[in-house]
Amino acid sequence: MNFPLYIAKRYLRSKSSQNAVNIINFITFLVIVIGSAALFIVLSAFAGLKTFSLSFSNTFDPDLKALPATGKVFSISQEEQDQLKNIQGLANYAKELEERAYLTYKEKSTIAYIKGVDENYRSVTGVDSTLYFGNWGNSEFEGVIGIGIYNLLGVPMNNRQPLEVLVPKPGKGSLSQQGFNSKPYDELPLTVSGVYAVEENLDKKYVFTQLPLVQDLLQKDSAEVSGINFKLDEKADVEAVREAVKTVLGDKVLVLSRREQNNSLYRMLNTENLATYLIFTLVLIIALFNVVGAIIMMILDKQQNSKTLFSLGTTIKELRRIYFIQGLLVTSFGGLIGVLIGSLLIISQLLFGWLKITPSLAYPVEYSVMNLFIVMGTIVVLGFISAKIASSRISKKLISI
Known part of the structure; x- marks a missing residue:
């Protein structure tokens, strides 16, 4: 002992x-x-x-996300999209285009992000679960806003007077060349079809609508996007899929994991x-x-x-x-x-x-x-x-x- x-x-x-x-x-x-x-x-x-x-x-952040290495947008060709579909372990992907915009409704206004998303976005992210009331819209000029924006502007749903989304026009020449009567901004009228609710900061941040509308508003062609969201299979190797995406899209993008998307948090x-x-x-x-x-x-x-x-x-x-x-x-x-x-x-x-x-x-x-x-x-x-x-x-x- x-x-x-x-x-x-x-x-x-x-x-x-x-x-x-x-x-x-x-x-x-x-x-x-x-x-x-x-x-x-x-x-x-x-x-x-x-x-x-x-x-x-994580509601808005996908498993992987491709962002432009320089600038705000990058182009993705049809050939690159076809190659992405063939990547093993990649379940789906969705394109998006977003930009800061000025929102106004009946003398009330705020600054938020207008985010154009394609038809795959809701299946790639968990944004569907955040819908507080309404729907994601069926007609062309409909959008979903955060409940923070909804309360701030008091925009009723399916109203005849739409929410106005304003963004500055891209700089091309001087004001005199554009004409004194021309507006220095492009505008997009949106009817609110639904309201999402997550948490205070995100509820004041986004207005969701269809990708072609935002591409037209920002004077971008159909190949230009600000990001691509990727959803992986459950047993997929994240690093292997990331490298495959980099191989397809090249040096024009940075491919970030979910943790890297929220590194500061x-x-x-x-x-x-x-x-x-x-x-x-x-x-x-x-x-x-x-x-x-x-x-x-x-x-x-x-x-x-x-x-x-x-x-x-x-x-x-x-x-x-x-x-x-x-x-x-x-x-x-x-x-x-x-x-x-x-x-x-x-x-x-x-x-x-x-x-x-x-x-x-x-x-x-x-x-x-x-x-x-x-x-x-x-x-x-x-x-x-x-x-x-x-x-x-x-x-x-x-x-x-």
């Missing part, structure tokens, strides 16, 4: 003759349990928030997650100073026992190991109980949604085994350091007092 481990377990179970030492040990254990539970709950909450936040952007969420972890780890570090104090108190309380063990042949190294193992057991056991308590709270939130953001929306959390290992690893490492510091106080001078 491992002698230091046996003695450490006995010390862990036994109570001190001094009530103050028992209280200090209990508080130390409680702090470890609460700290580890809090760290696990916060990491699970941030994981849920991350997934929840990305679900909004991913970076922000990861930074927030790391900052939260470091803050709570700092709290745990401060809390685990209690472990050092508790072990030192235990060393002083068991001083006579240590003298007896030393007299019976136990070395200083073994005595240090006894208190080191005791400290490690306290922190590990406390961390495990804390993680179990945190797990029960997270699972209950997933099952019952007892904590609400709104009356109909439960606070998003995510149970992750990785977070469990991160918390336990943090507790064990900090416990190791604390126990090592405290156990190093054992010396021949202390034993001989």
Whole structure:
């Protein structure tokens, strides 16, 4: 039997003759349990928030997207489109053309993006699920707007007076050459057929309509687009499909994965997650100073026992190991109980949604085994350091007092 481990377990179970030492040990254990539970709950909450936040952007973002390497648009020939259809692992693709535009309706106005999409767009992205009311339109001059734009401009659906979409004309010569009576912008009248709702920023961003209308509005030909959205098969190799798309379209485009399309959002969420972890780890570090104090108190309380063990042949190294193992057991056991308590709270939130953001929306959390290992690893490492510091106080001078 491992002698230091046996003695450490006995010390862990036994109570001190001094009530103050028992209280200090209990508080130390409680702090470890609460700290580890809090760290696990916060990491699970941030994981849920991350997934929840990305679900909004993923509605509009495809698996892969081709964007112009330079400028705002690029051309895609019929031959290139036929080659794209033959790429293994590529389920479908959709072309789009978007530009900032000035929207106006009855003396109310705002700036948004006019996005022309082809007939495949709704099947390639998840935009169909965002339709709040209305439909995607059947006639030529119909469009779908975000609920933010809808509320701001007060545009009724299927109204005789359409929403006006204005974009500046491409610069060709001076104003005098174009004529003083000519308008410096092109306009497109749209009847609102539907309204989508996702989240506040996206709800004020887009007006969807048919691709040929936007190409005509921006004076582009039918081959010019600002992006191509790709939907992959479930088991497709993303990198293999990306390389195949690059081979077909060449250097005129950049092919971005879903993560690369939202690189700044991913970076922000990861930074927030790391900052939260470091803050709570700092709290745990401060809390685990209690472990050092508790072990030192235990060393002083068991001083006579240590003298007896030393007299019976136990070395200083073994005595240090006894208190080191005791400290490690306290922190590990406390961390495990804390993680179990945190797990029960997270699972209950997933099952019952007892904590609400709104009356109909439960606070998003995510149970992750990785977070469990991160918390336990943090507790064990900090416990190791604390126990090592405290156990190093054992010396021949202390034993001989």
